Amino acid sequence: MKWIDGGVCAPRGFAAAGVRAGIKQQGLDVALVVADRPCTAAGVFTQNAFISPAARYSREVVRCGKPVVATFGNSGCANACTGPEGEQDLQAIVNTVKQALARHRPGLVGEVLAAQTGIIGVRLFPERMAQPIDEAVAKAGPEGWQDAARAIMTTDTRPKACAVEAQIEGRAVHIGGMAKGSGMIAPNMATMHVYLTTDIAAQAAILQPLLGDVVGRSFNTISVDGDGSTSDCVLMLANGAAGAALSEANRSALAEALNAVCERLARELVADGEGATRVIEVRVTGARTDADAALGARAIAESLLVKTAVFGGDPNWGRIAAALGRSGAEVDPYRTTIRVGDVLLFESGAPTAFDRASAEAAVRCDEVVIAVDLGLGEGASRMLSCDLSYDYVRINAEYHT
Amino acid sequence: MKWIDGGVCAPRGFAAAGVRAGIKQQGLDVALVVADRPCTAAGVFTQNAFISPAARYSREVVRCGKPVVATFGNSGCANACTGPEGEQDLQAIVNTVKQALARHRPGLVGEVLAAQTGIIGVRLFPERMAQPIDEAVAKAGPEGWQDAARAIMTTDTRPKACAVEAQIEGRAVHIGGMAKGSGMIAPNMATMHVYLTTDIAAQAAILQPLLGDVVGRSFNTISVDGDGSTSDCVLMLANGAAGAALSEANRSALAEALNAVCERLARELVADGEGATRVIEVRVTGARTDADAALGARAIAESLLVKTAVFGGDPNWGRIAAALGRSGAEVDPYRTTIRVGDVLLFESGAPTAFDRASAEAAVRCDEVVIAVDLGLGEGASRMLSCDLSYDYVRINAEYHT
DSSP states (O other): OEEESOGGGSSTTEEEEEEOOSSSSSSOOEEEEEEEEEEEEEEEEOOOTTOOHHHHHHHHHHHHTOOEEEEEEESSBOOOSOHHHHHHHHHHHHHHHHHHHHHHSTTOOOEEEEEEOSBSSOOOOGGGTHHHHHHHHHHOBTTTHHHHHHHTOSSOSSOEEEEEEEEETTEEEEEEEEEEOOSSOOSSSOSOEEEEEEOSBOOHHHHHHHHHHHHHHTGGGBOSSSOOOSSOEEEEEEOOTTSOBOOTTTHHHHHHHHHHHHHHHHHHHHHTSTTOSSEEEEEEEEESSHHHHHHHHHHHHHOHHHHHHHHTTOOOHHHHHHHHHTSSSOOOGGGOEEEETTEEEEETTEEOOOOHHHHHHHHSSSEEEEEEEOSSSSEEEEEEEEOOOHHHHHHHHHOOO | OEEESOGGGSSTTEEEEEEOOSSSSSSOOEEEEEEEEEEEEEEEEOOOTTOOHHHHHHHHHHHHTOOEEEEEEESSBOOOSOHHHHHHHHHHHHHHHHHHHHHHSTTOOOEEEEEEOSBSSOOOOGGGTHHHHHHHHHHOBTTTHHHHHHHTOSSOSSOEEEEEEEEETTEEEEEEEEEEOOSSOOSSSOSOEEEEEEOSBOOHHHHHHHHHHHHHHTGGGBOSSSOOOSSOEEEEEEOOTTSOBOOTTTHHHHHHHHHHHHHHHHHHHHHTSTTOSSEEEEEEEEESSHHHHHHHHHHHHHOHHHHHHHHTTOOOHHHHHHHHHTSSSOOOTTTOEEEETTEEEEETTEEOOOOHHHHHHHHSSSEEEEEEEOSSSSEEEEEEEEOOOHHHHHHHHHOOO
């Protein structure tokens, strides 16, 4: 497996475009990914009760197993909480994309997935979208992956795209991806949109659970602020152009490649978290169960006191202990160890005589590792987060509806 | 029932003092409350697995139902996560208080409750405490309630104390209280210490469940940052000096008075939350169950995006909807209404055509009320919180271990 250029266009047969529709005040805001043939689609969607029309619609298309030929995405407007009109608007936009495909790519027939992100409660009028959608479909090409990655950004400060090549069944198989998301990031799909493409052939019955597994290990273990949004999704298209097919036998090879792409995009999401200056990786081991480990990891990763301590460069193990102790996980203080980086800060129920300079160095780096061992069993979990800075408050207090 | 002066010294027979032991860099840091006779004690304690020696010890004294004559409190050092030495240090401090009581108040025999707050993982050496404890016991008097309220402060910006007088069984009964807490505030006892006194006579079997109920409705419905600490407790002493006794018949009258004191102290805690500029009261009604309502209220009250929007003075109902939608409560968007103050922002699955100026005015006041009705049943809950400002980040990032 090796890293390659090309993002969502790295797999054979995928084209992309990013254009400006004027939804955001500036910059590209409509992203299109078009396949060369009908694809198997898989997806993971927000669990928010206020699920947006686009996420609900795409979830339904994936659930029905219909072949998909393109994904439409826009930033600047989530079209969520917009009532029955919002559902109709989304449907009109999807139809507009299908009509543009019929004009510019005759013979390419299938469903269109949609993802919309941005402000909640504001409608996106379909008539404003006809021209930019036509432009995007006409323009989509193998070079469009960078524009597309830019067009899905909201408060992100940089586009996020990557791709890998793996050898499966003697063929070069590719997986490409792009992601957006910066605030409202929490497990179970937050304000985060991820588009994945691959040129392996795949049945939905194998691809969907595979995607679910990988998302569980990557995007569902990140948190910027513990908030989850109404419109988040991971969409994946598989067109089969590589000449290899996904099977139970080669599932683990594809999973490894897919995991590499998702893990990298997940890490880029937290690194670009609103106001983030440091990535925090929390590893909990030795828990009675994996579920206990996950409780502990999440409580630490989302603790405002831990996040502000990391921002301040302070190896404040007491706040880590306090968050762990209230997490609901089974914890015995006298069996618990707490490390930051390689530095053991706490064991046997009390702080160690750790070297202050080493501990500060471990917390003043770009990727801070907080490792907790509970000494009770084999349960383990991991969570990616980021620190909490003045800029998080500035970005979210100055943002106005 | 009427509000009166005197804090914990308002009930007959209670004396208090606040002195300086030099634990904090400046100011009073040891608080003593002394009764004129052995009291019934009740208490509610942190559920954190890293429970501090003082909280664990006081919990045990209350559980055993032993008569209590005094409470000892200090700020600047929580003596938590300090291993077996920390347990021994706490025991030595309690013994020092008992010896000082024997010297200055001969004949007053009983247990001493303790509460310690401040930095975690640092020991408080008992030998440093002998002189200030002696001074506090010698000095304790009816005027000491203000000094005592100051001596328990950590990052609090002002002392918090109040008292009420109620008529029960034809007698004037008093309840007094003082509280500290500013950060690490969440339901289930956070970095929050509350001391309550009353001159009603009470059996522990009635007083303890009554205190539990009232704490559940007041202190356990506040949140500053969702973090819960290792050392938090509500302690209550009842000395019987008023000549009236608590019974099942007059329980509701005392509950009303106790609730008034706790509610006011709870509101003062969030108003003085670290960096807080506004109190947020979240009311959820119409839920399928009370538990569902509590899930929704807590998700909204602790949402960083809601808290930063309130700091920014923005009536961002979309963030309220997103937090509610991910809360786990049963929610039907088309039956949900969202109000800020009196202004209806959301109904029938979409935002209303609300008046912008009125909505902004409702969110730009000292106490912001967010009212959500789920339209599904009779379940209701309430949560007090505060906004998230630059100062929260400053206080917690600049604080160093």
